[in-house]
Amino acid sequence: MQMRFTKMQGLGNDFVVIDAIRQQVDLSAGQIRRLADRHFGIGCDQVLLVEPPRSDDTAFHYRIFNADGSEVEQCGNGARCFARYVRDEGLTSANSIRVGTAAGPITLELCPDGQVSVDMGLPRFDPAAIPLAVRARAPAYDLGAGCRALRIGALSMGNPHAVLAVTDDLDQAPVSEIGPRIERDPLFPRGANVGFMQRQSATAIRLRVWERGVGETLACGTGACAAVVVGRLWGELDERVEVSLPGGTLIIDWPGEGMPVRMTGPAVRVFDGSIEMERLRWKY
Numbered sequence: 074m075q076m077r078f079t080k081m082q083g084l085g086n087d088f089v090v091i092d093a094i095r096q097q098v099d100l101s102a103g104q105i106r107r108l109a110d111r112h113f114g115i116g117c118d119q120v121l122l123v124e125p126p127r128s129d130d131t132a133f134h135y136r137i138f139n140a141d142g143s144e145v146e147q148c149g150n151g152a153r154c155f156a157r158y159v160r161d162e163g164l165t166s167a168n169s170i171r172v173g174t175a176a177g178p179i180t181l182e183l184c185p186d187g188q189v190s191v192d193m194g195l196p197r198f199d200p201a202a203i204p205l206a207v208r209a210r211a212p213a214y215d216l217g218a219g220c221r222a223l224r225i226g227a228l229s230m231g232n233p234h235a236v237l238a239v240t241d242d243l244d245q246a247p248v249s250e251i252g253p254r255i256e257r258d259p260l261f262p263r264g265a266n267v268g269f270m271q272r273q274s275a276t277a278i279r280l281r282v283w284e285r286g287v288g289e290t291l292a293c294g295t296g297a298c299a300a301v302v303v304g305r306l307w308g309e310l311d312e313r314v315e316v317s318l319p320g321g322t323l324i325i326d327w328p329g330e331g332m333p334v335r336m337t338g339p340a341v342r343v344f345d346g347s348i349e350m351e352r353l354r355w356k357y
């Protein structure tokens with residue numbers, strides 16, 4: 074049996090997008106890992122499933138799986154690709170698309186200039202929502218990641234994020250050393266995506282992200298939202314911030330507490346293909 078897929082990317086954060094509306098799809102975690110594998114599969118950071126809506130106020134349901142096979146709550150760059158995909162495929166003719174996710178509904182807007190803008194919803198700071206193993210919310214938390222003592226901001230953008238400030242050269246930051254330690258720190262019972270943020274001005278930051286279940290990626294949409302929210306709470310950023318990631322630039326708008334975060338950026342279709350399900354057999 075063949076399964077059709079589309080390879081897409083948002084700032085180099087790449088996806089295998091699978092239409093689970095017009096074909097029957099039931100993938101195990103092992104099959105997801107095989108699809109995502111860059112040597113033995115197609116290769117991607119996340120596998121995205123396009124499913125029928127689960128509620129009357131949404132047009133689709135959007136499921137996200139990390140390259141390690143785990144299902145997660147939210148993916149910002151994927152959300153923009155999801156919008157581009159359902160429009161290009163003629164699954165909708167709307168410019169504004171409300172989509173259900175494991176983290177609640179989000180609204181995707183296709184802009185006239187080809188960019189996609191997403192209302193990512195409210196950032197959440199209460200420890201139970203992140204989740205974070207502390208009793209009370211704080212602007213920053215102390216963490217002993219190996220031999221280094223670190224201060225991080227923590228929040229949920231639907232998925233858990235830790236953000237730390239880098240003052241030295243961001244290109245030299247030990248992302249692959251500290252990232253996995255914070256990802257698996259007991260402070261984050263369900264793991265965390267870890268953003269390394271370098272402030273350039275009140276309206277511009279550079280960011281590298283170690284993604285839970287993947288490793289360092291070329292960009293992370295929810296990570297960009299999380300970094301701007303933390304930077305604003307620390308009094309260092311304005312309402313609109315240009316976030317430069319290794320794969321390109323996102324615009325993030327966040328007026329402040331109680332308001333949703335908006336993310337705007339590109340979404341690109343790379344190629345279409347089909348794969349024989351038999352090839353997804355994998356022994357780990």
Ligand SMILES: N[C@@H](CCC[C@H](N)C(=O)O)C(=O)O
Pocket residue numbers: 086118119139145146147148149150151232233266284285286287290292293294295296
């Ligand atoms: N690439 C994403 C985030 C994908 C999920 C993340 N790795 C997690 O485990 O929460 C984005 O663009 O937001």
